[in-house]
Amino acid sequence: MMEGEYDFLKNELRIVLIGLTGSGKSTSGNAILGLDRNHGFTSQPSARSVTSVGCRKATRFGRDILVTDTHGMYNTRLSQGEVTKELIQCITLSAPGPHAFVMVLRLKRFTSKEQAAIAYFRDIFGQDMLKYLFVLFTGLDVLQADNVSLDEFLENVTGPLKDLIRECDGRYTAINNRERNPGVKEGQVKKLVDMITSNVDKHSGSHFTTEMTKTAEQEVRKREEIIRQEKDEEVRKAKERIQKDTVERYAKRQKEMVKENERFKVDSEGLKEKQELDKDELERILAGRLAAYKRIEEQFARSARNQIRYEIETDDSFIGTVGNAVCSVAGALIHPFKNLLL
Template sequence: MDIIRLEEKCRLLRRKNNMVPPPTMGGESSSTDSPVSPSVSELRLVLLGRTEAGRSAAGNTILGREEFGTQASASAEPQRSRRREGDACGRRLLLVNTPDWFSPGLSLEEIRPDVGLCVQLSAPGPHAFLMVIPVEPLKGEERGMLERMGEMFGEGYWGHTVILFTHADSRKEQSIEKYLLAGSQELRQLVEKCGNRYHVLNIKDWAHDTQVLELLDQVEKMVSGNIESFYSSQIFEESEAQVREMQGKIQREREERKQREERETRERHGKEMQDSLKKMEGVIQEYDRDIKTLGEQTTELEIQVKKERDEDNKRDLERELKRLSDQMEEVRRNQEKCIEKLKN
């Protein structure tokens, strides 16, 4: 489309929009289930992508004013999904800016509550997801994006997604095809998964009306070709049900593993206890043998003491008898302690 014609179309649409009262905040069109067309006053868009992708700056560019902070400020990056509304090129826009759901090590369970919040903020559902990717050498994270989006939203997500390539240099606009050809296989697969729908956005050029107009035209064209005009909560709930089923399976497997480990621990402790009991019983039996031996020696000495007539020898025998008696008493005490320990 010729640039002059695009600019003229945008001016006409803005003039028309200024003549029509904006819809009520939070209200929904009475025909939300029908395909979106230029006559529908609201488009609901969700911004997705890494922290460095220019997600917030893309939202500001689309709205034509700063609503989500600047990319230069790390504190401006949302920790939870945030919604902003505004007008652009004759449309009422509702934009939801999401946190970085693609950070390495971030589990699906950790982001699940905010994914639900994102869908609530764009209720009854977003017309389009804008997957924001910077026009610069990537770090091999596209495969992670493919997997994460499929896990969160299911296959129905791809029919409602447009890749939004962001940059801050007008020279990059003419090299996007070369960028895709030179990019990774995962990047090309990501674009193909989205039906080869992509748009290039200069996040430094807020006055460039045609780039926003072309993006919104592409979104409306996509939506009009979908059976479902927007990504509905029902689709999300189906995806949620699959995730809950998977999480339930994981939880059951964890519980089974825990029970198995506890059973193995009990069996191991039981075996250790049995070995310990056998050892203690062996010690008690050894005490029995010692007591029996000492008893026999004591009895023999008592007989010798009675027969001995020499006083000196008799005193020596009595001392030895006393020593054996004390030793036997000590063995009995040790045996009693061992028996008590065995009972406990």
């Protein structure tokens, strides 16, 4: 049975980008994270993406934002093995579950391929993913050149795109990746992040989850425990330092209090009040130790999670372990995922 989420996971905003190559997905991911191509995702101008699923993380707007960029997961030119691997990577990188699936669309282009991408993820993750689905339009400069707002443009669309906007409950916005004014672009990104945060609040702070994401998280926790055992001596020494510091501070303060209380003995009421304050101060010292212990635990948990996310991108053996576990769950479901992975 897994324990509750770590505090650092609660502060994360996990976003999965979906969309076709050329939609501006990787560039939008970099904009969300405030990163350039040297530190973020690399855009590929070719018709077919050549990079596997990856993730990047940055602290933005008071949140730790983790973006997972998917590639070709609904591309029929990929082998079943490649599709399976990328899907498992996506599920595991965003464990314990994404807060948002962001469909990146280039304005004035919504083809059968984009429709298939949405259908693919809906078939895999189920209808509930629509509760966490957002549409992010790129190429906003095209509308600006025509002096047309995004809302005005969408008022006149019909067919599948109109249906998509309705299915995601009107959660759409746009980023102009060619915007030269940093303040304007930052405002566009913040609007998206605020929309996602608002939707998280709407769902009582929860993220999207299925049995598959729960299983992936369980495997991540198992791997974390192995890493933790490897670093157990380091954790023990860190706690010993905290314990030693606390004992020394506690003993020093007790000696000071004995001297101070001697001065208050002439005033019994004053002495009683002073002793209560002393008791509170000693309790604060002990509480500080517990808080320091928790920070140590969080620090090592965060470090382990970061190491695991790196392994997910680079180590096929760990993906295989997670894949087998997820398959065992998916195999029990009447679900398209069963046919994909078995």
